[in-house]
Amino acid sequence: MVVGSVYERGAHPLDKYLRVTRLPHIWCPGCGLGIALGGILRAIDRRISEGMLKKENVVFVTGIGCSARTSFYANFDAAHTLHGRAIAFATGAKLAKPELDVIVIGGDGDIAGIGGNHLIHAARRNMDLIVIMITNFVYAMTGGQVAPTTPQGIYTTTTPHGNPEFPLNVIKLVSSLNPNYVARASVTHPPLVEQFMYRALGMKGFRFVEILSTCPEVFGRHVGLRDSVTLYNTLRSKVVVKHNPGVEESEPDWEKGLVAGEFLVRDRPGYLEMLRRR
Amino acid sequence: MGLATLASTELVRASNARFRVNVLISRCKECGICISVCPTKVLVRSDKYNKYGFRYPEPANIAKCIGCRLCEFNCPDFAVFVEVIGK
Numbered sequence: 001m002v003v004g005s006v007y008e009r010g011a012h013p014l015d016k017y018l019r020v021t022r023l024p025h026i027w028c029p030g031c032g033l034g035i036a037l038g039g040i041l042r043a044i045d046r047r048i049s050e051g052m053l054k055k056e057n058v059v060f061v062t063g064i065g066c067s068a069r070t071s072f073y074a075n076f077d078a079a080h081t082l083h084g085r086a087i088a089f090a091t092g093a094k095l096a097k098p099e100l101d102v103i104v105i106g107g108d109g110d111i112a113g114i115g116g117n118h119l120i121h122a123a124r125r126n127m128d129l130i131v132i133m134i135t136n137f138v139y140a141m142t143g144g145q146v147a148p149t150t151p152q153g154i155y156t157t158t159t160p161h162g163n164p165e166f167p168l169n170v171i172k173l174v175s176s177l178n179p180n181y182v183a184r185a186s187v188t189h190p191p192l193v194e195q196f197m198y199r200a201l202g203m204k205g206f207r208f209v210e211i212l213s214t215c216p217e218v219f220g221r222h223v224g225l226r227d228s229v230t231l232y233n234t235l236r237s238k239v240v241v242k243h244n245p246g247v248e249e250s251e252p253d254w255e256k257g258l259v260a261g262e263f264l265v266r267d268r269p270g271y272l273e274m275l276r277r278r
Numbered sequence: 279m280g281l282a283t284l285a286s287t288e289l290v291r292a293s294n295a296r297f298r299v300n301v302l303i304s305r306c307k308e309c310g311i312c313i314s315v316c317p318t319k320v321l322v323r324s325d326k327y328n329k330y331g332f333r334y335p336e337p338a339n340i341a342k343c344i345g346c347r348l349c350e351f352n353c354p355d356f357a358v359f360v361e362v363i364g365k
Contacts, residue, residue: 011289011300011302011359012302012356012357012359013359014356015356018356023305023355023356024304024305024306024307024330024355025355027354028307029307029308029309029332029354030307030309030310030311030354031309031354032354033354034353034354034355034356035351035352035353035354038351038353038354038356039351190351190352191351194351216309228309228310228311229309229310229311229313229314232311232314233314
């Protein structure tokens with residue numbers, strides 16, 4: 001074993017897409033956001049090496065939350081916008097400059113809770129965006145309040161007797177509109193994140209990828225899985241990967257398990273194509 | 279770019295005939311995921327600390343490495359990476 005230092009820039013294979021001076025990042029130990037960002041960057045790397053994507057055309061748009069910090073660490077053009085309004089901002093950027101490849105990253109509170117309306121209408125228009133929702137089941141940055149995606153019976157800061165509400169099934173909501181691609185991955189299966197993101201980058205229209213993530217510090221504390229490895233292994237045992245699952249199977253149920261896979265793949269014309277036809 | 283890059287690239291590495299496992303010491307936050315996902319238990323938690331007070335993993339049993347790269351894919355802090363150095 002050798003301990004030393006490397007003097008050339010770019011030791012890690014993803015360092016060329018990271019703002020290395022800002023590392024180590026602010027996310028807690030064991031947070032799944034870093035794994036998700038790594039999978040996304042590897043998919044972008046594959047598309048850039050194939051010549052399908054240009055590095056200067058990739059734009060990250062994020063809202064508010066832990067997951068919004070991804071735009072601080074990925075070395076692409078980025079906008080850090082208002083809470084929940086990332087999709088609205090990204091729509092504007094795409095319409096103003098159609099050659100951009102706009103990627104929206106947000107948490108479940110940002111995309112499904114506060115920005116839910118923007119999500120619905122961007123999906124309805126089949127707007128040419130990639131929306132990545134990183135789900136950790138609570139509003140983590142503000143202290144672990146109940147989120148629209150929190151499964152029933154989960155203990156959070158604001159539901160000390162267990163969550164009585166039915167969770168919002170975002171996969172089913174988006175599938176009922178007009179998107180081209182709806183998939184769910186999990187940070188416990190990082191090659192799936194890369195594979196779904198790789199596929200989404202090659203398509204047009206509205207592409208929605210949900211990534212289930214771990215939050216040991218806030219979510220795990222209340223459900224008794226404070227240790228990051230225990231929470232990681234628990235989530236991995238609950239994720240069921242299926243080939244072409246039906247939309248009906250996508251109910252977020254913490255007891256019965258969470259189905260991952262590609263729920264919807266279509267090839268409908270995107271918004272910009274429809275706009276040019278008029 | 280210069281100084282901070284140099285500070286963040288202090289690493290510990292070891293190699294067998296085919297693979298080299300590298301750990302960037304100061305990026306590690308001791309979550310333990312790399313140690314738990316490794317199927318052949320190559321990585322072992324060090325008894326030394328990095329400058330933020332975390333005990334980073336060391337590729338102690340490098341002879342057993344099969345190059346699956348699960349540690350690299352599962353590291354949330356971009357600290358572990360595996361290189362292929364031979365056939």
